[in-house]
Amino acid sequence: MIVFDGVEKRFGDNVVLSELDFTVRAGEHVTLIGPSGSGKTTILRLLMTLEKVNKGTIKVAGRYLSHMERRGKLVPADEKYSREVRKRIGMVFQQFNLFPNMTVRGNLIEGPTRVLGLSKDEANARAEDLLDLVGLRERIDEHPSRLSGGQQQRVAIARALAMRPDVLLLDEVTSALDPELVAGVLKLLRDIGESTDITILCVTHEMGFARDFSHRVMMFDGGRVIEDAPPDKLFTDPDHERTRSFLHAVLER
């Protein structure tokens, strides 16, 4: 479903990712862990076309994301093409990023009506179902500012799901929440993981969640994949010293 091939990403002189190759199969849940600055979030941002690759290619669902084919050659993708391909990718942000000038309902139907071409009724029906799923149906006509952080994040998840994406990107979605609200969001994500076959790529510090939720865990450091294994293996008996020391430091809580 997702293929990174020789990807390099630089910010000025700072090489954040180099010669990155990895694959994610459809329906897999992959968690990316590692220290800050290791490039994990950059991977999500590249997938969401918030950044462009300097070298290499990214493919999603068999189509190039980062480039387009023109007369048999690959050229960097333009805005229009990117927009087409990334319709199948959704993202939930650390800071929720709900639109404050719209109600919850407005936030949820914006994408489906404007991008997917659903009618107002269809979009509303979908919004209502999703809010049932996340347990916030009764807040549908309120503004985001009246909701708690955890509630806003759940709405943000619903908003991403409203687009029926093939791929869902979760960027430290609980890091900005009060500790007591974290559990609710994680439970929701677990339910979604079990009930759908969306491919999920997740960056998180919540190791317990990573362990239960993922099919694979990738440990990043310095822009490279240090280790790539199922959670049982990686968490109990990692191959690499760096993974070991990282886990030791993080789990020492």
Next chain:
Amino acid sequence: MIWDWGYAIEILPALLRGLLVTLLATLLGSLLAFTLGLVFAVVRRNRVPVLDPLVRAFVEFWRSTPLLVQAFLIFYVLPGYGITLSPLTAGVLALGLHYACYTSEVYRAGIDAVPRGQWEAATALSLPRSRVWLGVVLPQAVPRVLPALGNYVISMFKEVPLLLAIGVVEVVTVAQQLTAQSFSPVEPLTLAGLLFLLISYPASLAVRRLERRVGVV
């Protein structure tokens, strides 16, 4: 004190009629400034290839030079190239163009103040560009800059009298005409001045109240 109350009351209606023209010019000029300024700001923010540097250069140039000279240019020179404008039209155009240079900076500040995450969320939903601007960014940017825009409207109102130089008959023009008739400049000009105060002071208080409600950019 040389003040003739009888005369003052007599000339008030004429002055008020002139004031209406002043207000009209302010209204039309503001509408032009608000719209054009927004266009400038969006062009600059989107870094539209050829237009961006042009707009930037123009705005810097136009802002730093006197409105009076600009009004002269528009009123006296354009007819030579086939565009003849009435004094009021030329005046409104001059006001609008000049103040658009201020409002564009105000809009830019407002747009910059919209958190980056909002742009990113709109991208994540694959919203078309027009929708990102109209549905997400501008609704958040504009309310915050309303106080600054309000202050510019008040400034414009006070600058309208310079249009008398191109023949617009607004309140100060009327005052000058009355003076020419009666040889007494005291009542007409003082009343004109008071009329300005009576409108712009409460207006500026209202803008200050708006600032407190909206928060300043």
Next chain:
Amino acid sequence: MFDNLALIVGRLSEGLSTTVAAAVGGILLTVVFSLAAGLGMLSQVGVVRVVSRTYVEFFRGTSEIVQLFWIFFVLPALTGFRIVPLGAAILVLALNHGAYGGEIVRGAVQSVPRAQVEGAVALSLSPRDRMLRVILPQALVEMLPPFNNLFIQLLKSTSLLSLVVVAEITYIGQSLRANLPVAGQLTIYLVLLVMYLVLALLITAGMRWLERRAAARLGRTPRARTPGSRFQVGTAS
């Protein structure tokens, strides 16, 4: 268009000294009024506060042209004095822009962190010293950018003097209009605009230089606002 150019520039330049005199005089007097009004609004003495506030609201709330005409036409009628055109012009410019400047001064002084004021009080500095040695130097850096804009506004306002027959560049430009074809008129106005632009750039350059010096004395680079930056009481001024 260009045949007349040299002629036009030459004639317009005759008004430059007046424009510059009005601008410089206006700026200097504006600084005086701004400081007086700004500090006045912050005074402990109620009467001073009220008078300052009234001055500011009055001159900000009325039109500069009305003020100009009033001083030029009404004042002589009321008092019988003959006014000196350039002097009266500078006075009006300063009264008007000094009111806006007063707000700038007030805002800048109030933006100096409370901690600095309290430090000065703790050192038992007199109110005068507090203001002169501690508060104003720090407020100065905040004030300079808005004053830059204000001074350019003042420069632009000198063009209004053409309406009361003061022979600055706009007035001369208008007087040249009569005998020229449209292309010539365009030249006049473009040259005028460029002249004002150049003067505005000079003002900005001057203000930037002042900013650098003021900030250097506080031990910081301009516009890098660090609260509570290295400040020494008793710095030689």
